[in-house]
Amino acid sequence: MSLDHSLVGVPGEPRERSWTSTDALLYALGVGAGLGDPLRELEFTTENSEGIEQKVLPTYGVVIAQIPPARSIGDFDRAQLVLAEQYVELHQPLPVCGTVFTSSTVTGMYDKGSGALVEFESVAVDPATGEPLITTRSGMFIRGQGGFGGDRGTSTPWAPPDRDPDHTVVECTRPEQALLYRLSGDRNPLHADPRFAARGGFSRPILHGPCTFGFTGRVLLHELCGSDPARFVAMSGRFTAPVVPGESLVVSIWRGDDGAAVFRTAKRDGTVVIDRGRMSYRVPSESPASS
Numbered sequence: 001m002s003l004d005h006s007l008v009g010v011p012g013e014p015r016e017r018s019w020t021s022t023d024a025l026l027y028a029l030g031v032g033a034g035l036g037d038p039l040r041e042l043e044f045t046t047e048n049s050e051g052i053e054q055k056v057l058p059t060y061g062v063v064i065a066q067i068p069p070a071r072s073i074g075d076f077d078r079a080q081l082v083l084a085e086q087y088v089e090l091h092q093p094l095p096v097c098g099t100v101f102t103s104s105t106v107t108g109m110y111d112k113g114s115g116a117l118v119e120f121e122s123v124a125v126d127p128a129t130g131e132p133l134i135t136t137r138s139g140m141f142i143r144g145q146g147g148f149g150g151d152r153g154t155s156t157p158w159a160p161p162d163r164d165p166d167h168t169v170v171e172c173t174r175p176e177q178a179l180l181y182r183l184s185g186d187r188n189p190l191h192a193d194p195r196f197a198a199r200g201g202f203s204r205p206i207l208h209g210p211c212t213f214g215f216t217g218r219v220l221l222h223e224l225c226g227s228d229p230a231r232f233v234a235m236s237g238r239f240t241a242p243v244v245p246g247e248s249l250v251v252s253i254w255r256g257d258d259g260a261a262v263f264r265t266a267k268r269d270g271t272v273v274i275d276r277g278r279m280s281y282r283v284p285s286e287s288p289a290s291s
């Protein structure tokens with residue numbers, strides 16, 4: 001196969017993307033908000049509950065800042081493409097509705113042997129001020145397309161802390177989860193069409209990586225940020241195995257110092273689906289001692 005290496009480092013033209021309050025609510029349902037207990041996350045799932053102001057889940061930033069590359073990155077079977085890595089950083093909390101201009105750059109193309117790893121960075125800015133709102137980085141793995149003689153990139157081992165996690169939370173995805181999540185914009189048939197999924201070597205359509213990331217991000221938001229999106233700074237992880245809609249996700253979190261934590265997401269049988277998880281968040285300052 002041929003990857004178009006001339007794309008590396010060349011920023012794409014900014015593209016406009018707008019979202020509405022309804023889009024944000026639909027995304028929240030797509031990543032499991034309200035599942036199990038519809039009264040628990042009303043600030044993310046409703047816009048008109050008495051005394052509750054609508055808020056936006058921080059991982060919606062992944063969707064808002066996602067734009068297709070300006071040119072094709074190469075000629076290969078799209079059924080072999082999987083999301084391998086995701087990073088999202090919010091420079092400000094996401095408004096309930098808005099518009100951004102996003103430019104995306106291919107930052108690297110690596111020969112990983114079993115596949116090619118193509119990395120992207122996107123920056124979404126407020127068109128009125130030019131201020132950055134969201135930065136994302138992602139890695140796409142094109143299976144079976146390594147061995148083209150390119151740079152292998154860096155390789156760093158990872159292991160979770162050698163102690164019990166500080167938090168363990170189980171989230172259940174629904175069998176139709178991917179059908180709901182795709183309505184937020186990612187219509188890749190890998191997540192819905194059994195024939196397309198079979199071409200990619202999967203016995204069933206698999207869940208969108210950003211959906212698994214969003215389920216995990218909700219858990220991190222509630223456990224580490226007191227459910228306050230203004231305290232969410234950045235989150236990243238590496239996708240290590242596919243999730244089939246309907247499977248449960250077990251999120252393990254180890255708190256570090258100064259608003260840092262690491263996490264891992266696994267299935268109930270122990271198969272890790274996101275590793276190398278890192279989260280940074282704002283720790284509320286101590287309230288002044290009363291005199």
Ligand SMILES: C/C=C/C(=O)SCCNC(=O)CCNC(=O)[C@H](O)C(C)(C)COP(=O)(O)OP(=O)(O)OC[C@H]1O[C@@H](n2cnc3c(N)ncnc32)[C@H](O)[C@@H]1OP(=O)(O)O
Binds near residue numbers: 141156206240243
């Ligand atoms: C468009 C689609 C969107 C989606 O949402 S798809 C759903 C979400 N994504 C997934 O479900 C993907 C789950 N992950 C996997 O299936 C596998 O995991 C991979 C296919 C990505 C890789 O598996 P393998 O081919 O067996 O790779 P290896 O032999 O373990 O490693 C070969 C080299 O590749 C690096 N690598 C492996 N996984 C990743 C990853 N996820 N992100 C970045 N790099 C990866 C390793 O480190 C090593 O390279 P070094 O020898 O240089 O260290």
